[in-house]
Structures are given as structure tokens and as C-alpha cells.
Amino acid sequence: MMKISEVKDVAGPSYRSGVAARLAGLSVETLRVWERRYGVCDTERSEHGQRLYSAPQVRRLGMLKQLVDNGHPIGMLAGLSSEQLEAMALGAGAAQTMQSGPIRLAVVGEGLARRIAAAGRDGLDLYVQRSCPGLEQVPRQLAGVLSDVLLIEMSEPDDQALPLLVAARDSVGVQAVVVLYRFCSSATIRSMRAQGFLVARVPAEPGELVLLCRAALAGNKLALPERPVQQVAPPRYDEAELATLTTARNGVECECPRHLAEILMMVGSFERYSAQCAARNDDDASLHRELGHAAGLARTMLEGAMARLVQAENLPVRAAADERD
Known part of the structure; x- marks a missing residue:
């Protein structure tokens, strides 16, 4: 064992x-x-x-x-x-399907096909059998291709793309369809899921793409969240500490500590505001949770920069210890 x-x-x-x-x-x-x-x-x-x-x-x-x-x-x-x-x-x-070899792909999106080809070892689990630039070309250029996954990249899909997505699926012999987007409304995402598509944001790394395709083949979205979620750490600095930094004297020959503290206060305020919106408006709750999550990630990155600045310049606030592996 x-x-x-x-x-x-x-x-x-x-x-x-x-x-x-x-x-x-x-x-x-x-x-x-x-x-x-x-x-x-x-x-x-x-x-x-x-x-x-x-x-x-x-x-x-x-x-x-x-x-x-x-x-x-x-x-x-x-x-x-x-x-x-x-x-x-x-x-x-x-x-058995997962272990039999690379996942065979029919790809819509020439840029996506090139990224897979350039992925080196990270892309060895994926094999692009054929690709085309857009959904309109699928019936002509991908018809009859027997692949495991139809992999489609669309930056901003909307409801008008849904008939083209369905037609593309029906014209290509595949076991699963993965639709990658950058920005998309919740309603459109629900419509695509209703057709049995696995829908996810464009992943940052080839390894993520492999796992998405495997999840689609398994027919189980639990294998990978539809959008990998990075955990947001709690705030390192409270409002009083940030306010202190806006007036603190330091050895840096610029006003970066003050500017960064003001940005952190603004981002933190927007993060809290988004949480309030998500709680009081059911129709837009998902969107506001996403906005709050994005603000939280931005705050975390900025707080890391502030912690380094606090330590380097001995500024008059506590410097939270960075997490290390």
C-alpha cells in the first residue's frame, strides 16, 4: 500500500x-x-x-x-x-480513463491552445487534438473530432453565447465541456451550468487547467472549486494604527508610509462595505462577496508591504510577523 x-x-x-x-x-x-x-x-x-x-x-x-x-x-x-x-x-x-494517458482536447481559443503547447512539463497531461479561434468556427473546423474535453475560452461570455456553446458541444464528440471566462454575470454562469458545462475563471497555472479537465470528466465539481478561492487573512492593522502611520515621521525621503496607510484604510473600508451589501441584497450577494474577497486579497498584499516598511523604518506601530512555511 x-x-x-x-x-x-x-x-x-x-x-x-x-x-x-x-x-x-x-x-x-x-x-x-x-x-x-x-x-x-x-x-x-x-x-x-x-x-x-x-x-x-x-x-x-x-x-x-x-x-x-x-x-x-x-x-x-x-x-x-x-x-x-x-x-x-x-x-x-x-x-481508468484518468490513468490511460493525456486528456485529449478540442480547444476553442488560439491563445489558449498556444499556452497549453508552451506549458512544457506542466502541460504533459493535456493533448490538443485540434483548435479553432472561436465558437463560430467549431462546426466547420472541429466537427467529428473525438476528444475527451471541449475546452473553450471566452473572456466575457453572455447569454447570446449560450446557443453557440450548445451548438459547439453538439457538433464535437466529447465527454465534457469546460468553459473558461474572465468576467461573466452570475445569471449567464447559471445558464451555462444548466447545460452541464463546467464553468470556471481562466486559471493562472497549467496545473489548475489539468485539474479542471479531470473534474469535468469525473462529472464532480468537488474535485476542484469552480473558482479556486484564496483564503483572506484578517486585518493586521486597525484604523487607529493606520491613522498613526499617516502622520508618523520616518527616514524615507517620501510620503510612501502615509500614502500606503491611506490606501489600506480605503481598501479595508470597501471590503467591509461589500460585506454589508452582500448581507442586505440577496440579488447581488454573490457579486458583492466577490468584490469583498478581491478587496481582502488586495488588502493582504498591501499589508505585507506595510509590514516590511514598518520594520525597515521602525515606524510606531506593531509589525505583525509574516507567516512562513
Whole structure:
């Protein structure tokens, strides 16, 4: 019986803990608890001491997350082999499909096809059989292609694209359809899902794209969240501390501390305001949660910069310790 600690691909891509957790649909805190209590990962470390996860380890973490969400205890799952986890998560037939070779793709979007081709080792699990620039060309250029997944990239899909998406699916022999977008209304996303499409934002990394395609083939969106969600840390600085920074004397020959403190107050205020909007308006709740989440991520990044500035210039507020792997 093989544990995850024995499944390593030192020649493959390596992901830091935050990226690995996001790809697997986990919070970093949950990943650390699983490592400490159940030994789910025996990771390599970078020269700076940060944990590094291989692509097989990330895939395994994603399956563990799926099965835990379905009610299986992590203590029982941690000792199972990857083959056993795949059989539990997807069924024997789906697991066999996943292991038989690269996922065959019919791709709509020349830029997407080029990114997959340029992904190197990260894209080895994907094979583009044929591609075309847009949905209008699918019946003519992709008709009859027998692929596993029809992968479509549309920056801003709307309701008018839905008939073209359905026609594209019907003209290509595929098991699943994945639609990638950058901005899209909640109503349009619901309409696409109603057609059985897996809908997600354009992923930042090839490894994410592989997991999305596998999730679509499995017919189970729990294998990867529709939009990988990065956890937002609580505020490091309160309003009083930021106000102090707007008037603090420092050794920097500019007003960056004041400007950064003012930006942080503004971003934090918008984050709280979005939470209020999400609570009082059911129709726009999803949009406002997304706005608040984006503001929270921006605040977290800016607070990291402020913490470095506070420490470097000995400014008169506490400097929260940065989390390290």
C-alpha cells in the first residue's frame, strides 16, 4: 500500500504550499493540519526552506479534499494509495480513463491552445487534438473530432453565447465541456451550468487547467472549486494604527508610509462595505462577496508591504510577523 509520501515526481513541476492548497481546493491551514496530524505529504523543501509539492501530490490532495467533503474521515483516507482514492472518488471506469494517458482536447481559443503547447512539463497531461479561434468556427473546423474535453475560452461570455456553446458541444464528440471566462454575470454562469458545462475563471497555472479537465470528466465539481478561492487573512492593522502611520515621521525621503496607510484604510473600508451589501441584497450577494474577497486579497498584499516598511523604518506601530512555511 502506497502513501502519498511515496508518490513523488522530482522531475515534475513543484508548487509552494499556498499554490498547492489552492489547486487542491484546500485552505493552507487545513493542509498544515493534515500534514501535522496524518502525515499526508512528505514534501521537498526549497533552498529557502519552503515546502514544495509535486503535481502528483497536488492531484492526490484534491482527491482527499473531495472524499472528505463526501463524508470520509481523513484519518482513514491518508493511508490509501492514489489508485484506491481515484476508485473511491470517481468510480473504477473514470479512474481508468484518468490513468490511460493525456486528456485529449478540442480547444476553442488560439491563445489558449498556444499556452497549453508552451506549458512544457506542466502541460504533459493535456493533448490538443485540434483548435479553432472561436465558437463560430467549431462546426466547420472541429466537427467529428473525438476528444475527451471541449475546452473553450471566452473572456466575457453572455447569454447570446449560450446557443453557440450548445451548438459547439453538439457538433464535437466529447465527454465534457469546460468553459473558461474572465468576467461573466452570475445569471449567464447559471445558464451555462444548466447545460452541464463546467464553468470556471481562466486559471493562472497549467496545473489548475489539468485539474479542471479531470473534474469535468469525473462529472464532480468537488474535485476542484469552480473558482479556486484564496483564503483572506484578517486585518493586521486597525484604523487607529493606520491613522498613526499617516502622520508618523520616518527616514524615507517620501510620503510612501502615509500614502500606503491611506490606501489600506480605503481598501479595508470597501471590503467591509461589500460585506454589508452582500448581507442586505440577496440579488447581488454573490457579486458583492466577490468584490469583498478581491478587496481582502488586495488588502493582504498591501499589508505585507506595510509590514516590511514598518520594520525597515521602525515606524510606531506593531509589525505583525509574516507567516512562513
